[in-house]
Amino acid sequence: MTTAETHKSSGMGKDLAIYLCMLVLAGIQFVIAFQNISAQQMLERMLIVAILEAGLALLFFMHLADNRGLRWFVIIFTVAVILGMQYGWTDSFRIANGVTWAK
């Protein structure tokens, strides 16, 4: 096996390991769905697993692990947009339900 081939196969080995990790995490989400816990606990646990799974996909399948600048750009920009949206949604929810301003 040439050096290039060795490098190539080791690269796929890592990808396969990430894929298996993601499969296991997806499986854990299904296991959580059958736990006898409250909907809020279930949501929290499932979201933590989903974020881990998405993190693996972003870092290794989408190669953000190789580009530090792009990685922080994507994380900061996306989180800022989502948090801003979260603020907007809660306010819309308050208005839709006729809840008064907090004192």
Place this chain on the structure above:
Amino acid sequence: MSQADLTLHGHSTAGAMAEPTFSVPAKKMAMWLFIIADTATFAGCLFAYGFIRNASQNWPRPFHSITNVAVMTLILLTSSLTMLVGVKAAQAGDKPKAFRWIMITAVAGVLFAALHLREWMGMIAEGATLFHNPWGTPLFSSLFFSITGLHLLHVTGGVVALIVVGVRYQGGRYKADDIEITGLYWHFVDLVWMFVVPLVYLLNLSH
């Protein structure tokens, strides 16, 4: 200023202009910006879903089995791996192998869409429509069909993109970079599904 100076300045300016942001080529950067924008779209839908679900008194839990959604998840996750194999083959210059794995990814996408449509047909047969469902608040089926429909639209678009880019790459019109950019989109579609499954399906399982 001599001609040599002008040339030097010209080169230096061109070099500065050509320096890509975060060392990422413009096309790839455009895809990342699209992915961020699309993340906001899906996040908006899922946040809305969360608030409405929380506020609804008679929210239904109509799903009895996880088999279909588990198989769909397996197919989509596996398609991300096959896409990765295709991208690596393209980067290594192995066109036939890259084309083969891209087409396998597209077939996986078609299979996913077929299973999704089968599930939709089952729900429609039980009386669920965009504005009505027989189990509880009609908002459930509105949100279910909207969110999964938006994702299905992305999968369908991804399959079309994979076929078009794959064929053009095979024909020599597109390069390995284009395969990689299409791969980014496909991984994103997979990534969104990781959040749709727990929120839309697993939280609505009837125990």
